[in-house]
Amino acid sequence: MTSKRTRQQITTGISRRDLMRLSALGLAGYSQSGWLKALAEGTANDPKRKRACILLWMTGGPSQMDTFDLKPAHKNGGPIKPIETAVPGVKISEHLPKLAKMMQHVVPVRSMNTKEGDHTRATYLLRTGYLPQGPIHYPTLGSLLSNELGSEKNELPNFVSIAPYRFLSPAAYQPGFLGPRHAPLVVGGPGVNVVRPGSDNYTQALQVKNLGLPGGVDLQQADDRLALLNDLEEDFGTSRPGVIESSHRNSYEAAVRMMRSESVKAFTLDEEPDKLRDSYGRNQFGQGCLLARRLVERGVPFVEISLNGVQGSNSFAWDTHRNNFESIEKLSEVLDPAWATLLEDLKTRGMLDSTLVVWMGEFGRTPTINRNKGRDHFPGAWTTVLSGGGIKGGQSYGETSADGMTVKDNPVKVPDLLATVSRALGIDPTKQNISNVGRPIRITDTEAKPIEEILV
Amino acid sequence: MKSNSVRRLASACLCFGLLLGTALVRPVAASEPVADDVQKLADAIDKLIADQWKENSVSPAAPADDSEFFRRVSLDVTGKIPPAADAMDFLESLSPDKRRQVVDRLLEDPGYITHFTTFWRNVMMPEVNADFQVRFLVPSFDSWLRKQLTENTQYDALVKEILTTPLDSGQNNRRNPYQRLGEASPLAFFQAKQIAPENLASATSRIFLGIRIECAQCHDHPFDTWKQEHFWSLAAFYGGIERQGNQGIFGRVRELSDRRELNIPDTETVVQAGYLDGTEPQWRFRVGARTTLAGWVTSPENPYFARTAVNRMWGHFFGVGIVDPVDDFTAGNPPSHPELLDLLAKEFAVHNFDLKFLIRAITASRTYQLTSRKTDERTDDPQLFARMAVKGLSGEQIYDSVAQATGSYRPYNARNPFSFGGNDPRGEFLETFANNTDATTARQTTILQALAMMNGQLVANATNLSQSRSLAAVAEFPGLTTAERIENLYFLTLSRKPRPEEIERLVKYVERGGEKSDPKKSLGDVFWALLNSSEFMFNH
Numbered sequence: 001m002t003s004k005r006t007r008q009q010i011t012t013g014i015s016r017r018d019l020m021r022l023s024a025l026g027l028a029g030y031s032q033s034g035w036l037k038a039l040a041e042g043t044a045n046d047p048k049r050k051r052a053c054i055l056l057w058m059t060g061g062p063s064q065m066d067t068f069d070l071k072p073a074h075k076n077g078g079p080i081k082p083i084e085t086a087v088p089g090v091k092i093s094e095h096l097p098k099l100a101k102m103m104q105h106v107v108p109v110r111s112m113n114t115k116e117g118d119h120t121r122a123t124y125l126l127r128t129g130y131l132p133q134g135p136i137h138y139p140t141l142g143s144l145l146s147n148e149l150g151s152e153k154n155e156l157p158n159f160v161s162i163a164p165y166r167f168l169s170p171a172a173y174q175p176g177f178l179g180p181r182h183a184p185l186v187v188g189g190p191g192v193n194v195v196r197p198g199s200d201n202y203t204q205a206l207q208v209k210n211l212g213l214p215g216g217v218d219l220q221q222a223d224d225r226l227a228l229l230n231d232l233e234e235d236f237g238t239s240r241p242g243v244i245e246s247s248h249r250n251s252y253e254a255a256v257r258m259m260r261s262e263s264v265k266a267f268t269l270d271e272e273p274d275k276l277r278d279s280y281g282r283n284q285f286g287q288g289c290l291l292a293r294r295l296v297e298r299g300v301p302f303v304e305i306s307l308n309g310v311q312g313s314n315s316f317a318w319d320t321h322r323n324n325f326e327s328i329e330k331l332s333e334v335l336d337p338a339w340a341t342l343l344e345d346l347k348t349r350g351m352l353d354s355t356l357v358v359w360m361g362e363f364g365r366t367p368t369i370n371r372n373k374g375r376d377h378f379p380g381a382w383t384t385v386l387s388g389g390g391i392k393g394g395q396s397y398g399e400t401s402a403d404g405m406t407v408k409d410n411p412v413k414v415p416d417l418l419a420t421v422s423r424a425l426g427i428d429p430t431k432q433n434i435s436n437v438g439r440p441i442r443i444t445d446t447e448a449k450p451i452e453e454i455l456v
Numbered sequence: 457m458k459s460n461s462v463r464r465l466a467s468a469c470l471c472f473g474l475l476l477g478t479a480l481v482r483p484v485a486a487s488e489p490v491a492d493d494v495q496k497l498a499d500a501i502d503k504l505i506a507d508q509w510k511e512n513s514v515s516p517a518a519p520a521d522d523s524e525f526f527r528r529v530s531l532d533v534t535g536k537i538p539p540a541a542d543a544m545d546f547l548e549s550l551s552p553d554k555r556r557q558v559v560d561r562l563l564e565d566p567g568y569i570t571h572f573t574t575f576w577r578n579v580m581m582p583e584v585n586a587d588f589q590v591r592f593l594v595p596s597f598d599s600w601l602r603k604q605l606t607e608n609t610q611y612d613a614l615v616k617e618i619l620t621t622p623l624d625s626g627q628n629n630r631r632n633p634y635q636r637l638g639e640a641s642p643l644a645f646f647q648a649k650q651i652a653p654e655n656l657a658s659a660t661s662r663i664f665l666g667i668r669i670e671c672a673q674c675h676d677h678p679f680d681t682w683k684q685e686h687f688w689s690l691a692a693f694y695g696g697i698e699r700q701g702n703q704g705i706f707g708r709v710r711e712l713s714d715r716r717e718l719n720i721p722d723t724e725t726v727v728q729a730g731y732l733d734g735t736e737p738q739w740r741f742r743v744g745a746r747t748t749l750a751g752w753v754t755s756p757e758n759p760y761f762a763r764t765a766v767n768r769m770w771g772h773f774f775g776v777g778i779v780d781p782v783d784d785f786t787a788g789n790p791p792s793h794p795e796l797l798d799l800l801a802k803e804f805a806v807h808n809f810d811l812k813f814l815i816r817a818i819t820a821s822r823t824y825q826l827t828s829r830k831t832d833e834r835t836d837d838p839q840l841f842a843r844m845a846v847k848g849l850s851g852e853q854i855y856d857s858v859a860q861a862t863g864s865y866r867p868y869n870a871r872n873p874f875s876f877g878g879n880d881p882r883g884e885f886l887e888t889f890a891n892n893t894d895a896t897t898a899r900q901t902t903i904l905q906a907l908a909m910m911n912g913q914l915v916a917n918a919t920n921l922s923q924s925r926s927l928a929a930v931a932e933f934p935g936l937t938t939a940e941r942i943e944n945l946y947f948l949t950l951s952r953k954p955r956p957e958e959i960e961r962l963v964k965y966v967e968r969g970g971e972k973s974d975p976k977k978s979l980g981d982v983f984w985a986l987l988n989s990s991e992f993m994f995n996h
């Protein structure tokens with residue numbers, strides 16, 4: 001008995017019996033639970049606390065010409081005007097006024113130069129750093145980075161994905177060869193139909209599915225059930241130990257731990273003052289950004305939020321083949337307060353230096369305006385944005401030609417961008433993981449060059 | 457008396473069998489004429505495997521008992537656990553040949569068609585998981601596969617039909633495939649590969665020959681003998697294919713079927729079609745390049761074709777291939793049992809590439825029928841096959857097994873390619889359980905999967921007395937003891953009898969009395985725990 005217990009503790013740090021101790025104590029006993037308390041203390045205010053990343057994913061490919069790389073002097077420029085920002089010389093769209101005031105923490109990278117103009121493949125490229133290739137399942141960015149930054153002992157999962165719009169490129173949202181242990185906890189329901197672009201039903205969308213006990217089952221009955229399950233697991237784990245059995249146990253423990261943890265209150269947005277909630281914006285994206293802050297605060301190292309559309313927009317999110325300018329204005333009205341408030345909020349709480357906020361989509365849009373007043377897919381010269389911690393804010397990087405058609409200097413490829421993101425988070429981008437085909441694969445491609453000029 | 461009442465309840469549970477579309481009483485199929493060959497091959501497998509045990513001083517695990525075997529082979533062949541009554545029947549049957557007989561029966565079960573349609577589609581169209589456009593093609597490819605599996609088409613003929621499918625829009629009068637979802641056709645294979653010669657070359661090579669030649673697309677293979685020219689010579693067999701217009705993979709295609717060369721993109725180099733082994737194709741009058749290639753790929757003389765197929769099947773049944781990963785035959789990745797691989801390949805070819813023959817022989821081997829219980833550290837090396845591996849289940853297997861156990865089956869619409877969208881219960885479940893890890897022996901459970909099983913609707917309904925047919929039958933059928941009710945729950949989920957200490961433990965739980973105690977509700981708790989257990993969630 002003793003020796004078996006020791007073996008289990010060596011392998012997982014938490015014995016199978018602990019699952020039971022945890023459940024038997026229930027919610028009331030939470031604060032007395034020894035190891036759980038220790039974990040909670042470990043994540044908060046740890047001076048060695050690792051950094052975190054929040055990815056603002058712009059589904060559909062946002063127009064650089066109408067956000068961060070305006071060309072008012074050229075006919076490609078369109079009607080949207082640039083405004084001054086907190087940083088002299090760096091101008092952005094008039095529809096991002098709040099963000100303009102935070103520009104000292106922001107770096108637009110205006111010289112993105114990629115090759116994929118197809119939603120499926122480009123989304124995969126930007127979110128994994130690689131093009132789909134044969135049998136290799138490349139992990140999505142959140143899985144890659146949370147693998148580096150996270151801890152198995154967190155009360156909450158290391159990677160939370162808010163309202164992902166996976167329809168166009170499902171593989172770009174998966175943990176790939178890192179395995180399901182690194183899969184995101186998805187908030188907003190599993191189906192693309194559940195979170196519709198423009199839906200204002202964000203309260204429900206931001207809940208974790210199946211987190212609550214089924215109707216009619218109280219805590220006592222839940223504990224009884226877990227006790228029965230525990231006996232079955234003891235038997236199976238003893239007769240057939242291995243990675244499969246231990247992953248089953250680990251994930252059940254993590255799920256129960258989350259169900260009963262204090263940290264799960266991260267999802268209770270009602271705790272926030274109304275004024276702050278208003279300031280983020282009363283929509284799914286705005287409240288998603290607030291949720292991201294609450295998760296990072298509780299030790300979650302990677303959170304992504306997708307902006308999939310706004311009400312009244314005639315296209316899916318940033319895929320503005322028609323009526324580009326009206327759509328961009330509406331999207332900006334959602335984006336601007338959410339992002340600016342997020343930076344402000346992180347700063348107030350002393351978390352800005354350790355939290356990198358990345359803004360990107362799968363590609364940019366054509367500088368030329370089509371006859372539907374729209375802009376089409378354009379990977380040749382476009383913009384992504386880094387903000388918050390780990391970078392030298394208050395500058396822009398790279399430049400495009402006067403017509404916006406080409407990159408004038410310092411072209412940035414996808415691996416370069418992701419290597420920069422890694423470095424800003426204190427991660428070595430040349431680190432290798434073993435892939436599903438047995439070949440080691442670097443976090444970013446061998447040819448990646450981090451943008452040293454904008455790194456702290 | 458006891459076994460009588462259990463039997464009566466089993467019949468009651470069997471009513472669900474009707475709902476599931478399975479026959480109530482299935483006659484045991486007569487032995488196949490090739491029976492002796494099946495046993496001969498099974499014995500040969502066992503001998504070659506045992507030779508290596510001896511060499512490595514490993515004593516294998518004990519044979520699996522009837523319940524362990526029946527559950528395992530049902531999941532491997534039909535993709536779901538057996539109905540409770542079948543599991544009871546199997547256990548009680550006194551026929552000395554019952555394991556062979558039950559495999560014959562499972563191979564005629566509709567579950568075999570469904571399960572292996574998913575299996576072969578995943579093998580041949582892995583793009584489905586990555587590209588939503590390709591999902592439109594699933595119904596068409598699946599119905600074609602179902603037809604082949606129903607007819608038990610020879611594997612070589614099946615592959616030949618894929619590779620030689622007419623592509624030219626003028627020839628096959630192809631309209632917009634959106635309008636003909638579900639029409640049985642292997643055309644989707646080409647569309648999933650973007651109808652591009654280089655993609656088709658790497659797919660042909662990897663899927664049917666076990667050679668990952670795609671690395672040689674850009675440079676000579678780093679670990680092997682494959683050169684860039686091998687890759688492009690293979691691609692040149694597809695050199696006559698040309699996509700028309702701007703509708704991508706759904707557009708028209710033109711094909712000059714006798715074109716035997718290819719211009720390497722972005723270069724001046726023109727490459728002639730040639731086989732991977734360097735031999736010259738024997739061109740025949742009016743026989744197209746793809747037809748010539750298909751003949752070479754599927755030839756019984758091709759050293760890779762049969763080996764790749766048998767290795768894949770071996771990998772499916774054992775969780776680990778003789779060459780593993782199963783599609784990576786390289787000098788640096790030798791087979792664990794080269795003679796066995798050769799023998800299986802030879803016998804497969806001799807028996808007309810009959811997939812069912814292969815399945816019969818593998819499942820008849822003592823090696824397949826070993827327990828997965830760990831009795832000895834030395835049985836840990838998975839490629840010694842000294843005990844059965846514990847394998848993760850696919851989302852389909854879990855859902856269909858939960859449905860089998862709970863009697864809550866809702867048939868899914870095989871023609872709806874978007875069932876992943878979460879708009880039907882099975883689709884939602886499959887999305888939660890989607891798994892991108894190839895190796896079944898490395899499957900890991902996610903937190904969301906745990907939450908879905910613990911608290912989700914499917915299991916909540918199954919374990920709720922007023923919603924669950926299975927549970928209500930078990931809890932309310934008159935005249936049963938608590939032990940018998942628990943035994944029924946075990947057969948419904950784990951396909952076995954509970955052990956005496958389990959009975960003792962659980963009877964105590966159900967009958968514990970007290971103010972709030974409700975034995976029926978407690979049976980629901982037992983059912984819940986069984987459905988959430990590793991023993992239920994994995995194949996072992």
